Amino acid sequence: MINVNGAALAYDDTGAGSPVVLVHAGIADRRMWREQIGPLAAHHRVVTLDLRGYGDSDLPTGTFAQHDDVAGLLDALGIERAALVGCSVGGAVAIDVALAHPHRVSALVLLGTTVSGHEWSDETNDLWEKVIGDVDAGDLDATAAADVRFWVVGPDRQPTDVDPALLDFAREMDRRTLAAEATADNFAMLRLDPPAIGRLGEIRVPVLVGAGAADVPDISRLADQIAAEVPVATRLPDVPDAGHLLPLERPASVNDALLTFLASAN
Structure with missing residues (x-):
């Protein structure tokens, strides 16, 4: 556990090399990255965290922002810049970090991601x-x-x-x-203002984006939009017979894509 912005956040810190922070989905916690830690840690310093209110981290109280917590974790761990890998809501948080704290992010990998400000169809x-x-x-x-x-x-x-x-x-x-x-009660989670959905063109780091072919159609469309609007973005083909939690369901494909992309982005 580590204190970040007044809350105790649970995290794991494995390996050495260029830092990579894995941000979990909204229906999961940091354990969803169990298949990625070993392969990535052979080449990188890999940090997984439980966002506030998830897993082993503190319940939210007061006012906070998930993207500021991620930046605060980097501060607490002495990491100047990191590649952020996010799935679903974790991808939205990663995008928000890149917009709110652009100097802290070296690259983004977005898997089945949502985007702050997006409204479901x-x-x-x-x-x-x-x-x-x-x-x-x-x-x-x-x-x-x-x-x-x-x-x-x-x-x-x-x-x-x-x-x-x-x-x-x-x-x-x-x-x-x-x-x-x-x-949890008596808390207010601050959203990025203005939200990311109208600001994807401001992202200046390399981005890799992908989705599962069996996910809801909005997710694939968001991946298309991110790839079209981010200046330096690579769109992976939708992974066949895979849903929203790609890192758990198709770890070999995800790990290969991660290692290849991170090697070129760093």
């Missing part, structure tokens, strides 16, 4: 209604199961198409986050 909302329907927000098991069914499995696959151990792990991570959210 009617198609995505309709898909949720079709695939999931109504869920009792007070039933944490049901909510976690719904999140994993929609995001990890994806709207066009069936749960039997995905490794059951992966689904169990994803549900456990998400339920832990939901339980923490249910007990």
Whole structure:
């Protein structure tokens, strides 16, 4: 644990070399990078963290910003600049760090990423209604199961198409986050203002962006938009038969892409 902006954040720090910080998805915690740490740490200093309110980190209190927490972690660890790798919400946080603290970021890898300020399309909302329907927000098991069914499995696959151990792990991570959210109160999370969705052209570092072909269509479209608007961006082909948590579901493909890109970006 390390104190960052008044909160204790859990992290792991492995390997040596140019720094890489891995930022987890909103339905996960730092354990989702378990397949990346070893391969990356053979060449890089690899830091994984639990964002505030996730995993082993403190529950949020007061006013805070996730992108400032990531920059604060770099300060606390004595890291001047790092490549940021983010999945889903973690990708949105990574983008926000690159915009709010551009001198701290050397490169971005964005996997199944969202973008601050993006509004989900009617198609995505309709898909949720079709695939999931109504869920009792007070039933944490049901909510976690719904999140994993929609995001990890994806709207066009069936749960039997995905490794059951992966689904169990994803549900456990998400339920832990939901339980923490249910007990957190009296806090305000500050958003990047103006948000990233209209500012992608301001990013001046190399960016690698990819998505799973079985993810919701908005995610692939966001990847296309990032690749089109960021001046130095590489768009990976959508990974076949993969959903929202690419690093867990397709670790070999992700690791190969990460190592190749980071070697060229540093």
